[in-house]
């Protein structure tokens with residue numbers, strides 16, 4: 001399969017670094033044909049979110065029904081699910097054909113890089129119900145803590161424990177627990193699946209341009225998985241590509257806050273690859 005069809009179910013970011021816009025750029029750059037179902041409009045720039053306009057859950061369902069009646073989907077990425085009703089609606093589609101047979105990546109988005117809330121607090125339970133339905137989930141440190149109802153991890157051993165608990169206690173099939181918020185010399189992500197727990201490590205890039213890194217990572221996983229042979233290999237390659245895209249972010253001057261990564265980064269750009 002050389003041109004998989006990828007679907008993003010997420011919110012719009014007018015500044016183009018996160019959400020649907022980041023997902024479609026990532027799909028295109030990594031060789032997938034991009035399709036999109038929009039769950040919410042945000043008024044957002046690189047400095048923060050000033051407003052959220054939620055799409056009614058019934059219309060999220062209508063977008064999905066109409067799309068899936070016509071277009072075959074190889075991989076789906078789920079991002080900002082703004083309300084409990086939207087999360088439940090999307091869950092019904094994820095549990096049934098045709099999406100149940102697609103590769104699926106759930107990014108349990110809650111709060112933007114700027115600290116602004118993107119998803120209703122009472123949607124957390126509905127998002128927790130989705131965890132077992134996705135092939136892989138990609139929480140960041142605060143999201144993992146909220147899902148587990150514990151304090152955020154402060155180091156890599158803590159990440160390892162929480163990644164495994166998301167799998168064994170909350171039923172996730174595979175977990176990529178992102179360590180971006182930990183700080184330190186290296187950016188360490190922890191992978192947990194039925195074969196155990198491992199770390200994916202790369203040099204931390206010294207940049208403020210980190211807006212949308214989580215969205216970009218999850219959509220890259222969805223774009224690449226149908227083109228590669230297994231999940232851990234896909235996660236490793238995706239992380240190295242993301243480090244290159246973060247490094248290349250300084251080629252762009254977008255906005256005055258946390259700018260975006262450069263999605264226009266080749267997969268074989270080796271700046272993200274550790275020796």
Ligand SMILES: Nc1ncnc2c1ncn2[C@@H]1O[C@H](COP(=O)(O)OP(=O)(O)OP(=O)(O)O)[C@@H](O)[C@H]1O
Pocket residue numbers: 018111112113139140141178179180181187188189202203204205206207210211212213214215217239242243246
């Ligand atoms: N400065 C950095 N250098 C290298 N990798 C980074 C850096 N910051 C984040 N990452 C990596 O980017 C990915 C996203 O990490 P992070 O934990 O920041 O997710 P997030 O909080 O969901 O992102 P977002 O900023 O989109 O909300 C992870 O693979 C993480 O290791």
Ligand SMILES: Cc1ncc(CO)c(N)n1
Pocket residue numbers: 010011012013018019020042044079080109111112113118211212213214215
């Ligand atoms: C629309 C949207 N989705 C997700 C994020 C998280 O980065 C964001 N900032 N905006």
